[in-house]
Amino acid sequence: MRVTFTANGKPVEADDVWEGESLLYVLRERVGLPGSKNACEQGECGSCTVYLDGTPVCSCLVAAGQVQGREVRTVEGLADESGLDPVQQAFIDAGAVQCGFCTPGLLVQTHDLLDRQPQPSDTDIREALSGNLCRCTGYEKIMDAVRLASARKCEKAGASE
Numbered sequence: 001m002r003v004t005f006t007a008n009g010k011p012v013e014a015d016d017v018w019e020g021e022s023l024l025y026v027l028r029e030r031v032g033l034p035g036s037k038n039a040c041e042q043g044e045c046g047s048c049t050v051y052l053d054g055t056p057v058c059s060c061l062v063a064a065g066q067v068q069g070r071e072v073r074t075v076e077g078l079a080d081e082s083g084l085d086p087v088q089q090a091f092i093d094a095g096a097v098q099c100g101f102c103t104p105g106l107l108v109q110t111h112d113l114l115d116r117q118p119q120p121s122d123t124d125i126r127e128a129l130s131g132n133l134c135r136c137t138g139y140e141k142i143m144d145a146v147r148l149a150s151a152r153k154c155e156k157a158g159a160s161e
Helices: 023-030 086-093 103-116 122-128 140-159
Strands: 003-007 010-014 049-052 055-058 071-073
Touching: 023 049, 049 103, 055 103, 086 103, 086 140, 103 122, 103 140, 122 140
Parallel strands: 003 071
Antiparallel strands: 003 010, 049 055, 049 071
16 A cells, blocks of 8 residues: 655655554655664554654554554654754753664653653653663663753743743
């Protein structure tokens, strides 16, 4: 089957998609967006998290046919012409990127959290990221990155008012 949807603001088509194929596979192998990672294939680790119509989902659990005519935004779609999203830059600056397998999902979840709640508490951060597993960092650098991104976004919003 052919699946047509929007990925990061651009229309895309994927041909010869098998009915049970995951959105994750289509994004990585058919559309050329390898940012989302394939780790558990069971929706347990969060490394494949993308936005689907503005809501974070584990793309390994979404059948490709379910995205027909819908909007998908991947980790690649967080950056724009002017550069990295503040969340992406904060993860780099705080040293929260190690092996990088969990990073795409953490970035999408953090981006979503800060859009909903610009100044989250540590408890809010932990809860929002609870579906994302990291084996390298021990999470403290990730917490630092989220706090840094929050501070920068709030500072930028304050400067533009």
